[in-house]
Amino acid sequence: MDLGRNPIYLATLMDEEYMTTIKIDSYSVKKSKSGHYTPIINGIHIHSSYNPTREADSFIEKNEELIQEKPNLLIFGLGFGYHINLAAKLLKKSNHRHHHIVVIEPNKRTHSDCRNLNLIDYSGCIIHSGETIESLYENKDLVDFLLKSPSILAHPASFNLYSDYFKDFLSYRAPRNISNLRKKLSLDSIRSYFESKDMTGSIDDFLNIHLPQQRIFESEEDHLLIAFRNMTKAKVLREQT
Amino acid sequence: MKTILLINLRRLGDIYSMAHIIASLKSKSNTKISLLVYKECYAAAKNLTNIDHVYTIDRKQITTLYNNPIFEPSFAINRFFDSIAPIRNQDWDIVANISNDLVSSHLLSMLTNFNNKTDHIGVKFSNTNSPSPSNDWAQVYNDILTSYTNCPINFIDCQHRMLEIDPVKITDPLKINSPFQKLAEDQIHNIRIKENHQNRNILIVGIQLKSSNKSKDIPFTPLIDLIDLILDNPAFYPVLLVAPIQDELNYAKQLNSYFDDRLIVIESDLSALTSVLKNLDILITPDTVTKHIADLVELDLVEIALGEAPYLKQGTTRKDNLILTSTDPNNISGDDIYSALKVRSNPEKLRYTKFNEQISLYKCTKDSVGTSYQKIYGDLSSNDDFARLFARKYLLERLDNIPFSLTDIQHPPIPIMTNWIQSEKNSLTEYSRNLLQTIREFIQVKECLSNQRNSFIKSLDKLLAGCDKNKLASIPLLFFRGALESLPRLSFESSSTQLEPLLFNLKNDFQILLNHLNDLEHTMAQRKPIHRKQQAECTP
Numbered sequence: 001m002d003l004g005r006n007p008i009y010l011a012t013l014m015d016e017e018y019m020t021t022i023k024i025d026s027y028s029v030k031k032s033k034s035g036h037y038t039p040i041i042n043g044i045h046i047h048s049s050y051n052p053t054r055e056a057d058s059f060i061e062k063n064e065e066l067i068q069e070k071p072n073l074l075i076f077g078l079g080f081g082y083h084i085n086l087a088a089k090l091l092k093k094s095n096h097r098h099h100h101i102v103v104i105e106p107n108k109r110t111h112s113d114c115r116n117l118n119l120i121d122y123s124g125c126i127i128h129s130g131e132t133i134e135s136l137y138e139n140k141d142l143v144d145f146l147l148k149s150p151s152i153l154a155h156p157a158s159f160n161l162y163s164d165y166f167k168d169f170l171s172y173r174a175p176r177n178i179s180n181l182r183k184k185l186s187l188d189s190i191r192s193y194f195e196s197k198d199m200t201g202s203i204d205d206f207l208n209i210h211l212p213q214q215r216i217f218e219s220e221e222d223h224l225l226i227a228f229r230n231m232t233k234a235k236v237l238r239e240q241t
Numbered sequence: 242m243k244t245i246l247l248i249n250l251r252r253l254g255d256i257y258s259m260a261h262i263i264a265s266l267k268s269k270s271n272t273k274i275s276l277l278v279y280k281e282c283y284a285a286a287k288n289l290t291n292i293d294h295v296y297t298i299d300r301k302q303i304t305t306l307y308n309n310p311i312f313e314p315s316f317a318i319n320r321f322f323d324s325i326a327p328i329r330n331q332d333w334d335i336v337a338n339i340s341n342d343l344v345s346s347h348l349l350s351m352l353t354n355f356n357n358k359t360d361h362i363g364v365k366f367s368n369t370n371s372p373s374p375s376n377d378w379a380q381v382y383n384d385i386l387t388s389y390t391n392c393p394i395n396f397i398d399c400q401h402r403m404l405e406i407d408p409v410k411i412t413d414p415l416k417i418n419s420p421f422q423k424l425a426e427d428q429i430h431n432i433r434i435k436e437n438h439q440n441r442n443i444l445i446v447g448i449q450l451k452s453s454n455k456s457k458d459i460p461f462t463p464l465i466d467l468i469d470l471i472l473d474n475p476a477f478y479p480v481l482l483v484a485p486i487q488d489e490l491n492y493a494k495q496l497n498s499y500f501d502d503r504l505i506v507i508e509s510d511l512s513a514l515t516s517v518l519k520n521l522d523i524l525i526t527p528d529t530v531t532k533h534i535a536d537l538v539e540l541d542l543v544e545i546a547l548g549e550a551p552y553l554k555q556g557t558t559r560k561d562n563l564i565l566t567s568t569d570p571n572n573i574s575g576d577d578i579y580s581a582l583k584v585r586s587n588p589e590k591l592r593y594t595k596f597n598e599q600i601s602l603y604k605c606t607k608d609s610v611g612t613s614y615q616k617i618y619g620d621l622s623s624n625d626d627f628a629r630l631f632a633r634k635y636l637l638e639r640l641d642n643i644p645f646s647l648t649d650i651q652h653p654p655i656p657i658m659t660n661w662i663q664s665e666k667n668s669l670t671e672y673s674r675n676l677l678q679t680i681r682e683f684i685q686v687k688e689c690l691s692n693q694r695n696s697f698i699k700s701l702d703k704l705l706a707g708c709d710k711n712k713l714a715s716i717p718l719l720f721f722r723g724a725l726e727s728l729p730r731l732s733f734e735s736s737s738t739q740l741e742p743l744l745f746n747l748k749n750d751f752q753i754l755l756n757h758l759n760d761l762e763h764t765m766a767q768r769k770p771i772h773r774k775q776q777a778e779c780t781p
Contacts (some may be wrong), residue, residue, distance in 0.1 A: 049633045143316055147302055174313040184315035187322045215730065217368045220329070220351045226366075227347035228321050231300055232307040 027109055037117060039110050046079045046110070046157045054080035056067060063153055071096035072150035076166050077158020078105035078127055080113070081120040087153065088122035102145050104136065104169065105129040106162045133168050138184075154233055176202045193221040242269055246328060248277045248348055249339040250298075250452065253530040256285040258555070259339060260414035260537050261397045266405045267291045277328060277348070284511045285530070288416050298324040328352070337404060338363030341383055346372070355636075362404055369729045377640045378402035384723035386638075390711050391625055392553040393632035398611030402640075408611065414537045415515045423518040424522065429480075436478040436538070444586060446471055447507075447518065449482045449526035450496070451489050456548030456570070457527045465499050466575025467525070472500075477582070481506045482517065482531065523586060525578060532557055547573065554631065557605055558612045561588070564603040572599050591617060608636065608649075619732060620662045622653050624661040635754065639720075645757055654663060655765055662762050668712040668754070673751050675704040680744050687737055694733065717750035 025146035029042045030049070044087060048055035060067065060083055067073060067090050075084060084103060091099040105111050108130030114120060120127075126145075128136060136142055159166055177197050185191040199206060207229040217223055245266060249259055251473045256278055266272055273293045278286045280299040287295055299320065307317035327354070336359055338349040349365040360375075362384045367373045374380040388390055399452045401408050429445055437443045448468070452458055459467075471479045481496065483489040485508050493506045509517050511530075518524065518535050524542040535542050536559045546552035546566040556564050565581045569574045579623050581602060596602065601619030605612060610633060616626050630650045637643040652658055682697035705725075707718045707721035724743050728736050 076358070123600075137311060137313065141314070143306070143312060146311075147305060169739055173310045176310075176314055180313075181315050181318070184313060184319075186319045187326070190322050192316065203318075212370075215369065217354075217370060223347040223351040223354065223366065224322065224325060227344045227351070228303075228307075228318065230343040230347070231298070231321075232304045232317065 010232075024107070024109075027107075030111060030190045036082070037113075037119070039080060039113065041107065041110070044157065044161050046077075046161070047082060052080070052082045056086050059083055059156070060086040064090060066151050066153060067091060068094040070149070070151045071099040072145060072148045073099070073101045074104045074145070074150040074152045075101060075155065076112055076127065076152070076169075077155030077162070078103050078107075078114060078153055079158055080110070083155055084125060085119075085121045088125065099124070100145065101125045102142065102150070102151075105158070106165045133165070133172050136169065136241070137172055137174060171211075176204060176209060178203055178206060190224075191220055193219065243272045243334040244332065245272055245274045246277060246331075246333050246336045248345045248741070249282075250277075250279055250300075250342060250345050251282075251287045251340045253282055254528075254533040254555070255340065257415075257530060257533040257537060258281045258397060260289055261558075262339075262400050262404060262406070262410065262412060263289060263291050264411040264414060265401060265409050266404065269406050275328075285554045287380060288515065290413055290416055290513060294698040296324070296328050302584075305587065310536075325351075332768055333359045335360045335362060337361075338365060339400065341387075348753075354478045357560070363724055367727075367729070367732075371727050371729055373721070373727055374723070376403065376405070380720060380723045381399075381636065381640070384719045385716060386554055388708060388719055389632070389715060391629045391632065392551070393629050393636055394610065395556070395558065395612040396554050396737050397558060400612070400635050411537065415514060415534070416512075417519075418512050422519070425513070425520045429506075429517075429520040432478065432480065439480050442719040443475070444522040446477050446582065447521040447524045447526075448479055448480050449524065449529055449531040450492055451483065452527040453528035456544075456619065457529070458527075459527055459545050459547070459548050459569070460573070461496075463573055463578060464496065465574040466754075467578045468496075468500065468504065468575075470575060470579040471582070479504065480521070482514075483508050485510055523582065525582060528552065528555070532536065535559075536562075541708070543578065543585050545573070545578060552603070553614060556603070556612075556614060560605055560607050561585075564605070564614060566601050566603070567597070568599040568601075594618075598766055622657050624653055624657055627651075627653055627658070628661065628665075631757075632713060635713070635716065635757065639753075647761065652765075655768060658761075658765050661764065662758055665713050666758050666762075668707070668710065669714045669751060669755055669758070672704065672707045672712075672714045672718060673748075673755075675700065676744070676747055676751065679704050680748070683737070683744060686733075687741075713754060714751060717754065720750070721747045 019173060025042050026040070029037055032038055032047070032049050032052055035054065036047070036051065036052045038045055038052050040046070054182055071091070072164040073087060073091065075087065086100065088101055091101070100113060103124065106129070108209065111127055111129035128139070128142065150178050154166065176198070178194060178201060180193065181203055182194045185194065199210070207225060211222065211225055211229070214222065247259060249255060259276070263274055266274060274291060274294055275294040275296065276286050277296045277298070280297040281301065283295060283297050286292065303317045303321050305312055306312045306320065325348070331353065336349055336352045338345045338361070341364060346365050349361055349363060350367070352367060353359045353361040354368055362375050363379050364372050366373045374383055378399060381394070382403050386394070386396065386399060390424065431445060432445060435488065448464070450464070468479050471477045477665060481493050481504055483506060497504045497506065507517055514531065515534055515538060518531070518540050519534055519538045521540060524535050524540050525530070525545065526535065526542060526544050527547065532542065532544055538558055539559060542557055542562050544552065544557045544558070544562065544564045546556065546564050547570040552566060554565050563581050563585050565573070574597060575598045577600050584591045584594055584602070589680045596618055602617050603614040604617045606615050607613070613630070613633070627650060631647065634645050634647060638645040679697070679700040682693065682700045686694055686697050705718065705722055708715055708722050721743060725740070728739050
């Protein structure tokens, strides 16, 4: 796609393929005065219409300590990646031997345009775009990344534009009912175990109330789940050498 | 080839302590020993020799996945089951529960309750959820060592008996990293050369600064005073030992600022710590993993047992090492620790050494049972040590049929002994009374003469309250309680046939204890005339 001759690019409105997760009334791409591209979504410039790279510089400088504090960084909002590239450079300069950046971008179109324009320099960056909150939290790799307690950086224009989406992400509560759990268990033995239990209700109630009250433990899974319950209840103390 | 799985879900020090039973198991027969530990202890487990495989459970990650509401609980359950899959898929000859907690006990149940081929050691849960110890020593491990504070036997000795193996002398229990070893040798050798004044053989003293629990740490001011005293003595030179953790490094820096930053701080992770300790001459440490490693590399040490340090169960096990403790942790001074250091390096000095009033100093000794602790300074007239050794003899008689004898135990002065015997007999009388009441209530309920089951339960509760009193009679009570908890959870009528013999066995146990106390009282009484005669001869 060559945007050079067509400084304003209008996506098809309400394109189902790109706009499933958020309401977009208008989408276009424009060149700034410095010659850098910026998307304009619902009339909002995602980057500076004068100089997106200078704006990104200033943004990253303000957040330098946050970015370098930990080796893993979660960024809300891709835009056209100017802030991502600078954040990546900063991480490389830090003391962390291995570092990763994950970006969450609600708008698939922004991602595809960014990719087509080759705007992201950093190969270690993983971008999740256009996904529902539920599917994000079902993603094993993203879950593993979140377990590492990454620093979180919100690109202001993206965060404000998609504030409901990001707030839903931050306040998400995973379902804990057994019917949902059954579908997600990978090992046959434990899946069959829960399928054999004619239960509704939450896994917490099952582990804390029903299972301990069982008079007989009929299977290895009974003992394993009691072990699991006791392990996850205990306070994890900090270990020192 | 026997395949053995040892489950130990405790902390770093406990993992290192397993080196003793691993060596003993390995010497007994052709065995392949594997460990199951939490992931945070993997580094410690990998340092042990004679291990075929280390399996891990990432407890921290799984707990976070389960308890953090943003994550689906299926992630946690899947990861837990994935961790367990490799050990479920193996055939084990023996699985031993070393950590003895609810998690390890149910894992042991999972591996052995549905499988006749695997023997279990330790406590597991039956399929009716009753605790099921493999033998009497497993019950001691589970019920006595956890509840009886004046602990009569060291963990490692109890583990050996539970596993039905004899202890052996350990050789090379830990892996040595050659580059670290060379580095540690060279560095510490350089310190020796530099600080070795007047051609004396200077002793390099390692001081472990931090433990996992603040209440166990040597307090800051005594630490400063201790280092000052050591620096003033040309026979010693201190080095500070820390882990590569920012908190510890900051602490060492803060301490060093009092000495113009001239102290040597040795920062080492678990793999390097072994090499560091092997090159030191003596160690001062709170109750921490460093102590356990030091025991394995046979380093002289002084253990500072403060806070919740369970020194009677898990103190240093090397002969002649010292344990310094205080009834008031705020009342331990740098001078006290320094004095203990001098005594450890030269036991003769004890005669001329004074400590604070509340200080007790124990020496690690060895007897036929294993490790014992002899109080060599402090209130030598107190009966606690005698009571502990009496309990030790009682356990050996009860469990191993070793004839009961107190002839090799030093007695406190007769008046103290007399009071102690009386106090123990009083407790025994009280518990016996409670037991008789319980038996009466039981018979009445059983013969349907009374519908007062509640009354029976009340009597039983009153009887069991004695378990927490740390009296000698609490020991048979703890055995009784353990046996009670192991009964299948059936109806009262079904349980009563098994309960009845337990009650009468307890009565028998109390009688045996009473006989021993009476014998001791008789012995004391016979000594009294001699004692009075000696007093008379001394009186002008």
